[in-house]
Amino acid sequence: MIRAEHLLGFPDGGLEPLLRAHWQHTRPERSSTTGAHEPPYGEAEYLDLRYDGADLRAALVRCLREFRPTTVALPDPLDRHPDHRASELFTLLAVNDWLRTKPRPPALRLLAYLIHWPNWPPGWDVLLPPSTTDRPPLDLPATLPPRDLARTAFALTGAEVATKARALDCYVTQQQEMPTLLAAFVRSTEPFTVLTDAVRTHVGEMIEQAVRQPPR
Numbered sequence: 159m160i161r162a163e164h165l166l167g168f169p170d171g172g173l174e175p176l177l178r179a180h181w182q183h184t185r186p187e188r189s190s191t192t193g194a195h196e197p198p199y200g201e202a203e204y205l206d207l208r209y210d211g212a213d214l215r216a217a218l219v220r221c222l223r224e225f226r227p228t229t230v231a232l233p234d235p236l237d238r239h240p241d242h243r244a245s246e247l248f249t250l251l252a253v254n255d256w257l258r259t260k261p262r263p264p265a266l267r268l269l270a271y272l273i274h275w276p277n278w279p280p281g282w283d284v285l286l287p288p289s290t291t292d293r294p295p296l297d298l299p300a301t302l303p304p305r306d307l308a309r310t311a312f313a314l315t316g317a318e319v320a321t322k323a324r325a326l327d328c329y330v331t332q333q334q335e336m337p338t339l340l341a342a343f344v345r346s347t348e349p350f351t352v353l354t355d356a357v358r359t360h361v362g363e364m365i366e367q368a369v370r371q372p373p374r
Contacts, residue, residue, distance in 0.1 A: 166217050167197025169209060173244035178369055181211040211248070218252030227266070234270040234351055235364065236302060242273060243368060250361040268353035269310070275299055279342040286341055290319050296345035308352040319346060 168176075169189035180187040186195040186208040196208045204220065207213045222230075232249040233242035250268075257263040272278070278299040286293055298309060314322070326340045327333065333340060 164203040164221050165199065165201055166204065166207070166214070167199045167202035168207075168214060169194075171241060172209065173214075173248070174240040174368075176209070176211040176214060177244055177247065177365060180209065183208055183210050183212055186210045186213075214248050215251050215255065218249060219255045222252060222256040226264075228264065229267045229269060231269045231271055231350070232353075234272040235353075235357070237272055237274050238276070239274040246270070247361060247365050247368060250358050250364075253358060254361065268358060269350035270353050271348070271350055272298060272302075273343075276301065279339075279345075281342045282339045284338060286338070290323070290344055290346070291316075293345050295347040296343065296349055297347070298349045298351065305351070307354065307357070309349065310352055311347045311349045314346050314348060319344060 169187070169191065171191075172187055172189055175187050179185070187210065188195055189209065192198055194209070197205070204217055207217055230249065230253060233239075233246040235243070235246055237243055237246070253266065253268070257266070278301075279296055280294070295311070297311070323341075323344045326344065329340070
């Protein structure tokens with residue numbers, strides 16, 4: 159049976175180092191919080207992984223093979239958070255690997271979502287009205303640099319907005335650190351940038367650029 163989510167168990171704040179220095183199974187990263195070289199969680203989906211880029215890439219391919227998605231949502235390439243940026247790159251690598259195994263690759267839609275960007279989303283630093291119906295729809299920030307990429311947005315029902323709010327409430331430690339930021343995402347729309355095949359196939363160049371940049 160395929161579950162709605164897979165816990166891979168890679169370290170928080172530890173994905174960017176996998177791009178820079180820990181690609182191989184023989185050179186895993188050590189988590190700064192648990193001290194482990196591999197997922198220490200019994201509920202992790204795959205227990206044969208180590209904290210290295212090759213294993214993360216392979217684990218994502220396994221997820222794709224199980225789910226056989228027609229749409230993949232992943233972090234935006236412009237997201238300012240290093241973990242999000244690394245997640246996007248590893249996801250594109252895995253998508254490419256998966257599609258190469260298909261004699262007739264399926265049509266796949268790649269939707270990029272944005273979390274960390276300066277002064278966004280609107281109201282990230284203030285208490286918003288308790289009622290989500292009083293909040294304006296969420297649009298991508300006007301300060302994003304121009305890209306030849308389409309944008310789209312999904313309209314959420316009231317029940318879906320409430321479900322999202324409850325899901326965010328489950329992140330107790332995040333709610334302690336950034337409650338207004340999380341609340342600012344509870345709106346009636348979910349905006350995305352549609353990534354093209356050209357973006358997907360140039361992931362190698364994107365990784366080289368990310369590795370050349372100093373760690374944030």
